[in-house]
Amino acid sequence: MSRRVFGLLPDGATVDEITLVAEGIEARVITWGAVLRDLVVRDRAGRSRHVVLGLNTIEDYLLHSRNFGAICGRVANRIADASMSIDGRVFDLTPNFRGRHTLHGGSAGFSRRIWRVADQARDTVTLVHLSPDGEEGFPGAVEARCTWRVAAPGTLCVVLTATTDAPTAVNLAPHPYVVLDDAPAIDAHRLAVAADFYTPTDEDGIPTGEILSVAGTPYDFRTPRRLRAPDAPEAGYDVNLVLRRAGAPPGLVRVATLESGSGDLALSVLTTEPGLQLYDAPTLDIPVPGVDGRRYGPRAGLAIEPQRFPDAPNRSHFPSVVLRPGETRRQESALVFA
Template structure:
């Protein structure tokens, strides 16, 4: 484990912490800016490693050009319609950072804040953040802790906790972009999702409030298939930025680091794999939803890791979360955190080679 200075924001140092699993099956670089996982490498064998996430090279690039790359997003991940909600009889107006109409990933959000390094060892790092009452228009002071933990042979475990002093919506998500083989796009990766239903959206990607079957739609990933899928009418590839309703029927045995506070068990959410190098990623989570964004609008104007330019489809984001706009949708799971309660999410990214 090493700590190095990555850059500076408003006169404050941005640090980067290098961690690795005890047997070095997986290695990561984590920044205090945005709680970003800037780099993640998994061992292929014979001393070879595969980089499996997208990352940038300077703090200035993250501030100016990062599409939430590797960050923890919140206070509410994804979209809130019209940048407002009503809670306990009062309406709150938020920062509207999507087309001047809607709130995306909390407005300025947690992914654009400097977190505090609270603890670290060779294989884990804990970062904390205080979001003050009124930040981006949200009520209540929220205190957040994020722990990344590496486990052999190839697991990145994420633990998120939050508490508040006033009722407020909380829905945190990790926003990495995965690319398992280093090819220019992930469109030929294969993906399966443990979901029979999804939440359709309007033209602004705001959920309609419906929950509909994936059967007979391009959103049917119940079988392991390539991400590239032709539109039935135009023949053009379908692009994905949609929330799936997880079945949560494939439960895991209790993990070695047992969750506290009666958090639900981990359930398998998705399997992503590359046919080129046979690297696979299983996502296991306590969350009810999985937002899948195929990176179809990526166009990063600066070089990424190893000098690679990230264009459309360079990486896929698999975001374990509550449903988008749940605060405005009575049929969706309640996202409100109240004083005395504890928000807790555990998500594991489990890498292997078939």
């Protein structure tokens, strides 16, 4: 483990970078947004690969990041009309998406806050963010914790927990953009997801409330398929898949696999969560180089976001995101490369 100053925010606050190392894997995490900035693993030929999208300066993150590698919260994904109710009380949130909805916790959600380093070791770092009552309109003070850990030969784990002093909503989610080869886009990657259903949305990406079968849709990844198959959505993928967890024991379950177009590296995704958001970033156009020197254009990476469902605060039949005093919300996910 090593730690260095990564940069300064406009207000003078320091952003640090922590490097985590285990045999065959190295991760770099910055304290702004608890961001996974870089992840290097070995492919099947023994070559080192940068496998997540990341940027080189804090200025680049402030100007250009699309939540690259961040921890999103207090509530990840969308909340319709920037409004929710808990126990009959309505809360007006910060609208930061299309002028009317809340996305990833608001304009200054957890992905744009400095997290404090609480503990660190050669292969692990734990970061803490204290979110005050009323931040972005959310009720209750929340303490969020994020632990990133690497393990040999190619595993990255993230554990997210949250507690509160008043009823609130919490849905923390990691937001890495994954790329497994050197191609400019992930079009040839092959994806499989253990999901029989998905949550359809309106034109703003807000769930309609339905839970529909993936059969006959572009969201049917029950067997491996190329990300840019002929029937792929013209506007790209931005969908929450309902993961198949019935009968599975509590804890981590493998829910998805992704293989590079060249076939020399694969990723298994494990999570405790009921949903998986897929976003292939069709409008991505970053004007500065990434960590590996490449420019990130359309579909340069696939965002893989284990989560509870979008707009859950307004959908009582979705897995609840309400958190109450005395409870701990816990999410664990892992990326395993081979």
